[in-house]
Amino acid sequence: MTEKTITTNVRVYDYNELNSEDKMLVDLAREATKSSYAPYSHFHVGSALLLDNGVTIKGANQENAAFAGTCGERSACYNAGANYPGVPIKKIAVTAFTGGDFVKEPCSPCGVCRQALVEFEVQAGKPMQVLLAGRDKVYILDSIKDLLPLTFSEF
Numbered sequence: 001m002t003e004k005t006i007t008t009n010v011r012v013y014d015y016n017e018l019n020s021e022d023k024m025l026v027d028l029a030r031e032a033t034k035s036s037y038a039p040y041s042h043f044h045v046g047s048a049l050l051l052d053n054g055v056t057i058k059g060a061n062q063e064n065a066a067f068a069g070t071c072g073e074r075s076a077c078y079n080a081g082a083n084y085p086g087v088p089i090k091k092i093a094v095t096a097f098t099g100g101d102f103v104k105e106p107c108s109p110c111g112v113c114r115q116a117l118v119e120f121e122v123q124a125g126k127p128m129q130v131l132l133a134g135r136d137k138v139y140i141l142d143s144i145k146d147l148l149p150l151t152f153s154e155f
């Protein structure tokens, strides 16, 4: 028997320490929370993608009474897949707004979104940087695989 240790490297920034590109993407994710339709959870998730071609895409969770809605992260990456097929996603920023303010702790994608994002990253053949934004702090990871170790993939 051997034991394997898996580590995840997370860099923690204050919002003001971010470079201009990362600030722009976090700001876009915050703006996207306003497009969320979340009458059931009242948890308004916003995301923003920066594609390799410079295009930015916003996403926001869209709920419905059948509880078969779509998360903010997948609404953005499916939009990218539909409108810019084959263009790698360079970065994704995620945040959430609830109870009258942005979440204090950085917001992290659910397991389904992690799987969807990993597949975009694998198809692109290059890592997708992940920015998880809270009210003041932003976690930055260099690959979506850092959020989904031992990734399920047929590739």
Ligand SMILES: [Zn+2]
Pocket (backbone or CB within 6 Å): 071, 072, 073, 074, 109, 110, 111, 112, 113, 114
């Ligand atoms: Zn999700």
